[in-house]
Amino acid sequence: MKELLVISGKGGTGKTSVTASFAALAKNAVFADCDVDAADLYLLFDIETIKKEEFYSGTEPAIIQDKCDQCSICYDLCKFDAIGKTLDSKGKVKFEVKPFSCEGCGVCIDNCPISAIKEMDRLCGHIYLSKTQYGTLSHAKLLPGGENSGKLVSAVRKQAHVFASEHGAEWLLIDGSPGIGCPVIASVTGVDRVLLVTEPTVSGIHDLERVFQLCKHFKVPIYVCVNKFDLNIKNTDWIKNYTIENNETWIGTIPYDNSVTDAQNLGIPVVNLPKSLAGESIKEMWAKIKTDTGEIK
Numbered sequence: 001m002k003e004l005l006v007i008s009g010k011g012g013t014g015k016t017s018v019t020a021s022f023a024a025l026a027k028n029a030v031f032a033d034c035d036v037d038a039a040d041l042y043l044l045f046d047i048e049t050i051k052k053e054e055f056y057s058g059t060e061p062a063i064i065q066d067k068c069d070q071c072s073i074c075y076d077l078c079k080f081d082a083i084g085k086t087l088d089s090k091g092k093v094k095f096e097v098k099p100f101s102c103e104g105c106g107v108c109i110d111n112c113p114i115s116a117i118k119e120m121d122r123l124c125g126h127i128y129l130s131k132t133q134y135g136t137l138s139h140a141k142l143l144p145g146g147e148n149s150g151k152l153v154s155a156v157r158k159q160a161h162v163f164a165s166e167h168g169a170e171w172l173l174i175d176g177s178p179g180i181g182c183p184v185i186a187s188v189t190g191v192d193r194v195l196l197v198t199e200p201t202v203s204g205i206h207d208l209e210r211v212f213q214l215c216k217h218f219k220v221p222i223y224v225c226v227n228k229f230d231l232n233i234k235n236t237d238w239i240k241n242y243t244i245e246n247n248e249t250w251i252g253t254i255p256y257d258n259s260v261t262d263a264q265n266l267g268i269p270v271v272n273l274p275k276s277l278a279g280e281s282i283k284e285m286w287a288k289i290k291t292d293t294g295e296i297k
């Protein structure tokens with residue numbers, strides 16, 4: 001199985017459109033949406049949930065109401081105004097933790113004189129395995145305020161990997177997070193190739209250099225493509241030269257093309273639109289990647 005990760009230095013460069021198109025073009029593939037903060041790959045597929053599991057990360061305090069004697073110590077000590085004080089139906093004071101305000105510092109737990117606050121695992125979201133018209137998708141949805149660390153990315157990726165291995169998939173295509181933080185590191189480690197999707201802007205170049213160094217650090221071979229290349233040919237040439245000078249693989253360009261937005265509005269990969277210039281460019285890139293990765297076992 002070949003693992004290809006698609007990432008970018010920042011959001012909005014078109015990486016999900018590229019990943020969804022590769023998914024439509026690949027045969028016998030499993031997909032993972034590791035951009036868990038903005039998981040939108042599923043929007044371009046018809047999905048049917050096969051499996052849904054809860055994802056817990058970190059802890060949060062919970063007040064045991066039957067035990068609490070309303071001394072107010074936790075309320076007075078919390079620096080984040082994360083303990084709410086209300087009156088119940090009988091006019092009795094009630095203290096409750098406000099989950100969106102709580103920073104998990106543990107001061108309330110340590111200072112409750114009668115141990116009426118317990119530490120609970122924090123439910124941050126759900127992990128899904130879904131059937132699509134192109135193959136199976138592993139993805140996640142964070143709850144509002146749910147914390148994303150590399151742990152959720154690793155869980156999504158692991159689920160995809162296990163499913164792909166068990167079903168003899170030829171490809172594992174991963175839509176990664178933007179940036180260079182923990183979620184990206186959790187996506188990059190151990191993949192066969194990374195495709196960096198960037199734009200020919202000054203910030204695009206800056207972000208590209210940072211992600212480039214990250215991939216180099218993990219010794220993962222890199223493909224580079226420039227989306228909307230015709231917005232600035234000079235910067236596109238700079239990125240191409242930078243890629244080649246660093247002994248990595250230049251894989252191609254995608255023109256600025258309104259059909260990408262049309263495809264998003266229709267909820268389909270852009271390669272499925274007839275006469276799409278962007279779609280044709282992505283098909284050429286996929287053909288190059290297939291040829292180049294032919295030797296990966």
Ligand code: SF4
Nearest residue numbers: 068069071072074112
């Ligand atoms: S410190 Fe403990 S007993 Fe006092 S109000 Fe808070 S939870 Fe209740």
Ligand code: SF4
Nearest residue numbers: 078102103105106108
């Ligand atoms: S853990 Fe800290 S932030 Fe959260 S409610 Fe307790 S004292 Fe406040």
